[in-house]
Amino acid sequence: METNYLQKTTYSDSDTQTVQLLSNFIEGDVSAFSKLYDMYVNLLYNYGYRLTTDAELLKDCIQDVFIKIYNKRTELNTVINFKSYLLISLKNKLCDESRKRVNLSDVAVDELDILSSDNIEKDYIAIEKEKLDSIFVSKMLDQLSPRQRRAIVLYYIEEKKYEDICAIMEMNYQSVRNLIHRGIVKLRNCAA
Amino acid sequence: MSAVTDKRVISILVNDEFINYVMNPTISLIEKWEDLFRMHPEQIPIANEARLILLSRLNKKTLPHHEVLELKARIFEKCGISSLN
Numbered sequence: 001m002e003t004n005y006l007q008k009t010t011y012s013d014s015d016t017q018t019v020q021l022l023s024n025f026i027e028g029d030v031s032a033f034s035k036l037y038d039m040y041v042n043l044l045y046n047y048g049y050r051l052t053t054d055a056e057l058l059k060d061c062i063q064d065v066f067i068k069i070y071n072k073r074t075e076l077n078t079v080i081n082f083k084s085y086l087l088i089s090l091k092n093k094l095c096d097e098s099r100k101r102v103n104l105s106d107v108a109v110d111e112l113d114i115l116s117s118d119n120i121e122k123d124y125i126a127i128e129k130e131k132l133d134s135i136f137v138s139k140m141l142d143q144l145s146p147r148q149r150r151a152i153v154l155y156y157i158e159e160k161k162y163e164d165i166c167a168i169m170e171m172n173y174q175s176v177r178n179l180i181h182r183g184i185v186k187l188r189n190c191a192a
Numbered sequence: 193m194s195a196v197t198d199k200r201v202i203s204i205l206v207n208d209e210f211i212n213y214v215m216n217p218t219i220s221l222i223e224k225w226e227d228l229f230r231m232h233p234e235q236i237p238i239a240n241e242a243r244l245i246l247l248s249r250l251n252k253k254t255l256p257h258h259e260v261l262e263l264k265a266r267i268f269e270k271c272g273i274s275s276l277n
Contacts, residue, residue: 006214006225006229006236006239006240006243030273033273034264034268037264037267038260038264041255041260041263041264042248042252042253042254042255042260043248045253045254045255046245046248046252046253046254047205047245047246049253050201050202050205050245051202051205051206059255059259059263062263063263063266063267063270066267067267067270067271070267070271070273071271080216081212081215081216083215083216084211084212084215084216087211087215087246088208088211091205091206091208091211095206146233146234147237150234150237154237158198161251164250164251167244167249167250168237168240168241168244168250169237169240170240
């Protein structure tokens with residue numbers, strides 16, 4: 001029996017529209033390029049916003065991504081999924097720019113460390129260790145179930161709103177509230 | 193502007209295979225990521241948060257409309273396109 005760990009992405013009308021626009025753009029239709037920009041500039045902005053705190057750098061990189069697409073439009077025939085292509089292009093561009101800046105200054109070293117990661121399992125372990133640098137907090141949180149721990153970290157440490165936690169954990173509002181409440185009660189009992 | 197995304201979420205967000213898994217999943221990508229989630233179930237909420245960000249379904253950030261137009265004008269100018277459609 002197949003287990004669905006994450007809800008699968010489904011294709012939408014906009015995907016069909018994208019394929020048509022891309023085809024028109026490759027054939028030289030500038031208005032199709034304009035529409036693709038309108039459709040996807042905020043997809044890129046929303047994604048890039050999570051990777052950098054520099055709004056101007058982000059806009060410059062989005063600009064470079066679209067210019068590259070325009071100049072290399074004849075090569076877009078080989079692109080399997082345009083949204084993936086855009087997101088990966090922006091991530092690579094942000095990474096390149098961060099590397100360049102590190103060569104000039106050490107300000108962005110932290111950022112580069114994030115963007116250069118490619119071994120997902122190794123990252124998980126390293127970041128988990130970094131997160132649990134407080135032995136006390138770590139031991140306290142260890143008393144909780146994985147879901148209680150995640151909900152409490154999201155609410156109290158990452159300061160997420162309840163509605164966001166509901167979406168992330170795929171739970172309803174009351175269940176999230178109960179989870180956090182039970183976690184806090186457990187932590188209080190452990191600390192007593 | 194502030195990016196306060198958890199580093200664990202970012203580490204998945206920048207993974208090309210995860211982006212493809214979310215946007216255009218193939219059988220091999222599904223198998224790879226579901227194997228990983230089976231071994232590390234604690235990562236499922238983190239991966240789900242990354243998925244919602246990629247799909248612009250979580251706390252979506254958008255450029256103000258005037259900046260969308262300004263950026264478009266810059267791009268068109270650099271590409272030598274004279275009219276905005």
